[in-house]
Amino acid sequence: MQLNTIYEPVREDLVKVEQWLKSESRVDFLWLSMLLSHSMEGGGKQIRPALTLLCGKFYKYDIERLLPMAVATEVMHLATLVHDDAIDKSSVRHGRPTVNKLWGTERAVLLGDYMFAEAGYLTTTTKNLRATQIFTTTLKTISTGELNQSFSAFNIEQTRENYLQRISYKTASLFAMASEAGATLSDAPEEAIQLLREYGHNMGIAFQIVDDILDFIGTEEEMGKPIGSDLSQGTLTLPSMLLLERQPEDNPIRELFQGHNVRENIKRAIELVRNSNIVDECYAYATEYCDKARQQLQTLPEGRTKKSLEDLTVFVVSRKR
Amino acid sequence: MQLNTIYEPVREDLVKVEQWLKSESRVDFLWLSMLLSHSMEGGGKQIRPALTLLCGKFYKYDIERLLPMAVATEVMHLATLVHDDAIDKSSVRHGRPTVNKLWGTERAVLLGDYMFAEAGYLTTTTKNLRATQIFTTTLKTISTGELNQSFSAFNIEQTRENYLQRISYKTASLFAMASEAGATLSDAPEEAIQLLREYGHNMGIAFQIVDDILDFIGTEEEMGKPIGSDLSQGTLTLPSMLLLERQPEDNPIRELFQGHNVRENIKRAIELVRNSNIVDECYAYATEYCDKARQQLQTLPEGRTKKSLEDLTVFVVSRKR
Numbered sequence: 001m002q003l004n005t006i007y008e009p010v011r012e013d014l015v016k017v018e019q020w021l022k023s024e025s026r027v028d029f030l031w032l033s034m035l036l037s038h039s040m041e042g043g044g045k046q047i048r049p050a051l052t053l054l055c056g057k058f059y060k061y062d063i064e065r066l067l068p069m070a071v072a073t074e075v076m077h078l079a080t081l082v083h084d085d086a087i088d089k090s091s092v093r094h095g096r097p098t099v100n101k102l103w104g105t106e107r108a109v110l111l112g113d114y115m116f117a118e119a120g121y122l123t124t125t126t127k128n129l130r131a132t133q134i135f136t137t138t139l140k141t142i143s144t145g146e147l148n149q150s151f152s153a154f155n156i157e158q159t160r161e162n163y164l165q166r167i168s169y170k171t172a173s174l175f176a177m178a179s180e181a182g183a184t185l186s187d188a189p190e191e192a193i194q195l196l197r198e199y200g201h202n203m204g205i206a207f208q209i210v211d212d213i214l215d216f217i218g219t220e221e222e223m224g225k226p227i228g229s230d231l232s233q234g235t236l237t238l239p240s241m242l243l244l245e246r247q248p249e250d251n252p253i254r255e256l257f258q259g260h261n262v263r264e265n266i267k268r269a270i271e272l273v274r275n276s277n278i279v280d281e282c283y284a285y286a287t288e289y290c291d292k293a294r295q296q297l298q299t300l301p302e303g304r305t306k307k308s309l310e311d312l313t314v315f316v317v318s319r320k321r
Numbered sequence: 322m323q324l325n326t327i328y329e330p331v332r333e334d335l336v337k338v339e340q341w342l343k344s345e346s347r348v349d350f351l352w353l354s355m356l357l358s359h360s361m362e363g364g365g366k367q368i369r370p371a372l373t374l375l376c377g378k379f380y381k382y383d384i385e386r387l388l389p390m391a392v393a394t395e396v397m398h399l400a401t402l403v404h405d406d407a408i409d410k411s412s413v414r415h416g417r418p419t420v421n422k423l424w425g426t427e428r429a430v431l432l433g434d435y436m437f438a439e440a441g442y443l444t445t446t447t448k449n450l451r452a453t454q455i456f457t458t459t460l461k462t463i464s465t466g467e468l469n470q471s472f473s474a475f476n477i478e479q480t481r482e483n484y485l486q487r488i489s490y491k492t493a494s495l496f497a498m499a500s501e502a503g504a505t506l507s508d509a510p511e512e513a514i515q516l517l518r519e520y521g522h523n524m525g526i527a528f529q530i531v532d533d534i535l536d537f538i539g540t541e542e543e544m545g546k547p548i549g550s551d552l553s554q555g556t557l558t559l560p561s562m563l564l565l566e567r568q569p570e571d572n573p574i575r576e577l578f579q580g581h582n583v584r585e586n587i588k589r590a591i592e593l594v595r596n597s598n599i600v601d602e603c604y605a606y607a608t609e610y611c612d613k614a615r616q617q618l619q620t621l622p623e624g625r626t627k628k629s630l631e632d633l634t635v636f637v638v639s640r641k642r
Contacts, residue, residue, distance in 0.1 A: 031472045032465060083434065087427040106408040109430055110468045113404065116434065117460035120441050124454045132453055133445045139438035144353060147431045151352045 001315045003045060006308050010053035013063055013070070017049045020071045024118065035111045039082055039099055040075070045319075047207070047312075048073045048178045054312075055182030055196045057305040065126040065185040072122035072135065073178045079115035080142060080174075082108050087150075088233055095224035123181075131181050138177040145169025153234035154257045156244065163238060164205065171211075172204025179203075195296045199309065202293035206316050209286040212237035214321065216273045222321045228266040231256060238285065242278045243269060286317050322636045324366060327629045331374035334384055334391070338370045341392045345439065356432045360403055360420055361396070366640075368528070368633075369394045369499045375633075376503030376517045378626040386447040386506040393443035393456065394499045400436035401463060401495075403429050408471075409554055416545035444502075452502050459498040466490025474555035475578045477565065484559060485526065492532075493525030500524075516617045520630065523614035527637050530607040533558035535642065537594045543642045549587040552577060559606060563599045564590060607638050 007014055025037035049070035056066040084090070085098040086108035092098065100108035116139065123132040148166050152158060179200030183193040214223060215230045216239050230237050231253065236244075240253050252272065256265035273279065290313035297306055328335055346358035370391035377387040405411070406419040407429035413419065421429035437460065444453040469487050473479060500521030504514040535544060536551045537560050551558050552574065557565075561574050573593065577586035594600065611634035618627055 027465075029465065029469065032468060035468070083430055087430050104471075105426070106471050107468060109404055109408050109433075110464050110471065112430075113433075113437065114461055114464035114468070116437060117457050117464060121454065121457035121461065124450055124457060127450060129445055129448060129450065133442065136438050136442035136445060140435055140442065143431050143435035143438060144348075144350065147353060147356070147428060147435070148350065150425075150427050150431065 001311055001318055003047075003315060006311045006315060007046075007050050009057055009304050009308055010050060013053050013067060014046055014050060016063075016067055017046065017053075017070050017074060020067070021074065024075070032114070035099060035103065035107065036115075038096075038102070039078055039111060039115070044074075044078075044094065046074065048077050048174060050312075051175060051178040051200055051203075052182035054305055054308055055179040055188075055200070056186040058183070058192065058196075058301050059186040059188045061186055065128065065131075066182060068122040068125045069131055069181050069185055070178075072119040073174070073181070075115050075119040075122065076135070076139065077174060079112045079119065080146075082115065083112040084146070086112070088229075090225065090229070092225050095221075126185055128185055130184055134177050134181050134184070138173050141169050141173040145171070145173070149235055152236070155234075156236070156254055156257050158236050158241065160238070160241060163236065163241060167205060167208040167212075168201070171208040172201045175204030175207065176201040192300060195300065199293045199296040202289045202296070203313060203316060206286040206289035206293065206313070209238055209282060209289070210317055210319065213239060213279055213282045213286070215239075216270050217279055218321065224321070228270055231266045231269060232262065238282050239273045239278050240269065242281060243273055243276070246276070246278070247272070283317060290314070290317055322632055322639055324368075324636060327632045327636060328367075328371050330378055330625050330629055331371060334374050334388060335367055335371060337384075337388055338367065338374075338391050338395060341388070342395065345396070353435075356420060356424065356428065357436075359417075359423070360399055360432060360436070365395075365399075365415065367395065369398050369495060371633075372496060372499040372521055372524075373503035375626055375629055376500040376509075376521070377507040379504070379513065379517075379622050380507040380509045382507055386449065386452075387503060389443040389446045390452055390502050390506055391499075393440040394495070394502070396436050396440040396443065397456070397460065398495060400433045400440065401467075403436065404433040405467070407433070409550075411546065411550070413546050416542075447506055449506055451505055455498050455502050455505070459494050462490050462494040466492075466494070470556055473557070476555075477557070477575055477578050479557050479562065481559070481562060484557070484562060488526060488529040488533075489522070492529040493522045496525030496528065497522040513621060516621065520614045520617040523610045523617070524634060524637060527607040527610035527614065527634070530559055530603060530610070531638055531640065534560060534600055534603045534607070536560075537591050538600055539642065545642070549591055552587045552590060553583065559603050560594045560599050561590065563602060564594055564597070567597070567599070568593070604638060611635070611638055 021040040024040050025033045027033050052070040052073050053066055082099050085093055086100040086105045090098055091101040099111055120135060123135045145166055176197050180193055180197035183196040215227060218227055220227055244251055244253055252265035252268035256262060293313050294310055297309055300306055342361040345361050346354045348354050373391040373394050374387055403420050406414055407421040407426045411419050412422040420432055441456060444456045466487055497518050501514055501518035504517040539548055541548055565572055565574055573586035573589035577583060614634050615631055618630055621627055
């Protein structure tokens with residue numbers, strides 16, 4: 001399942017999103033322009049702006065309002081990455097040096113603030129108060145999720161519910177926002193807005209579970225960043241939890257979280273997960289959420305857009321990066 | 322000039338602002354509540370929310386809209402402090418340990434993000450799009466000013482124009498926002514909105530110049546943080562610039578910015594400034610901006626509110642912390 005094919009109904013407008021992101025760096029200060037172009041032109045999957053545009057395609061497709069919202073969604077996402085990398089002291093993202101690596105933590109924090117503000121401003125240009133409210137509420141939710149992750153780092157005593165809540169806050173909320181905002185700005189009926197929001201939420205959960213799997217089974221080249229980074233940050237994800245459940249004694253994660261032989265224990269944990277059926281079980285989990293996402297679409301108008309949103313649920317679990 | 326007297330026309334509503342700030346910490350997670358109450362209840366001068374309320378008092382004083390905006394202004398200010406302290410690695414603010422000191426840089430960055438989002442959300446509850454646009458534009462401006470400061474750190478070749486531009490971005494923009502938003506939300510005529518915005522802008526410049534003076538002549542007890550912190554961050558402020566102009570040779574700031582004998586050179590710079598008429602000259606500079614601020618008020622309706630805004634310009638230069 002190719003993203004190009006899935007994005008077909010909104011392909012032209014996704015190109016406009018990309019152009020907009022590039023034009024963001026036309027600002028007064030050379031250094032700001034440099035920081036913005038570095039962080040805005042990473043060339044990600046654009047899954048979030050695609051969600052906004054696709055979810056805006058069922059009813060009145062008003063590109064004047066949808067375009068700034070789609071851009072806002074991506075800018076917000078990129079801003080969270082800039083802050084994440086700064087606080088995790090990550091040096092590589094999408095195969096490129098991070099902002100904090102190139103210009104230091106201080107500039108990364110301030111650039112992220114600038115980008116959040118820019119994203120917020122873009123939502124106001126839709127002249128739809130609800131769009132801005134969804135945006136600000138979501139940023140609160142994401143920050144809460146990230147804080148939750150920080151406060152539970154290196155804590156071995158976590159339940160799957162803790163995990164699901166955390167990824168719901170830190171990842172699924174943005175997918176839900178992208179979808180809800182797209183539907184809202186196309187004057188969809190309230191029922192459709194809620195269904196598409198729920199679709200986005202479930203997609204976001206599945207997306208994050210797959211992200212967490214890929215941190216065990218991906219390659220550094222595919223991922224564009226080191227493997228095992230969650231464990232090195234002390235973040236317990238679904239694969240780690242399953243490994244802890246299955247092997248409560250002599251578990252490398254337990255030792256790692258106690259600060260022993262960090263590198264070796266990460267390597268061992270990755271090997272144990274790869275050589276078990278944990279990966280399959282995690283994928284089954286992700287697939288469940290994709291199924292739930294697809295179910296939300298049942299009553300929505302048939303057509304190319306619906307097909308794309310359905311196919312996107314397949315892409316999310318099949319992706320390699 | 323006592324702040325209590327100046328705030329008299331809006332005193333009751335300023336109490337509501339404070340209550341609101343305290344109630345912000347009623348959230349789902351105990352750790353979030355803990356972080357919020359620590360950062361929201363520092364008990365500052367509340368000069369920014371006071372500006373919003375006072376500037377909203379000339380025309381239709383609609384507390385339903387002004388209150389959330391006043392709170393947003395203060396929350397935004399507090400969020401910038403949380404981020405500033407995190408990136409400057411400051412350990413004390415208002416005589417209390419900073420968020421980053423107590424809980425680490427990571428949590429401080431994420432808490433600041435949460436607070437920005439909360440402030441943005443509050444502006445949307447005014448249901449006035451312009452208020453939210455002023456807010457987001459201002460946050461971009463502040464971040465640009467802070468980035469500017471970061472990129473010009475330890476650079477001895479700076480003009481007064483550079484300095485004024487920087488403090489206009491990082492400080493005066495928020496004062497201008499507080500005033501403009503207050504006027505806007507009270508349905509003031511556009512001309513009055515612009516005058517009050519200009520009032521706020523000039524007040525903000527004066528306020529920052531005085532802040533920069535106090536970093537040389539204040540005491541650690543009065544300021545609630547170490548003296549000379551600008552110099553130790555490599556930030557060139559007006560007093561430093563004047564010292565460099567007057568004593569181009571054998572200047573402690575020049576040596577300090579080259580990384581030599583940091584502590585000793587800061588101490589020497591402070592002494593040299595204190596024992597010169599640089600402080601007077603800086604105060605004269607600040608007073609000029611206060612005069613400009615006062616001039617903006619001329620055509621506005623006479624009364625208690627106008628008197629308060631006039632008195633506030635006097636307070637800003639006379640304050641000791």
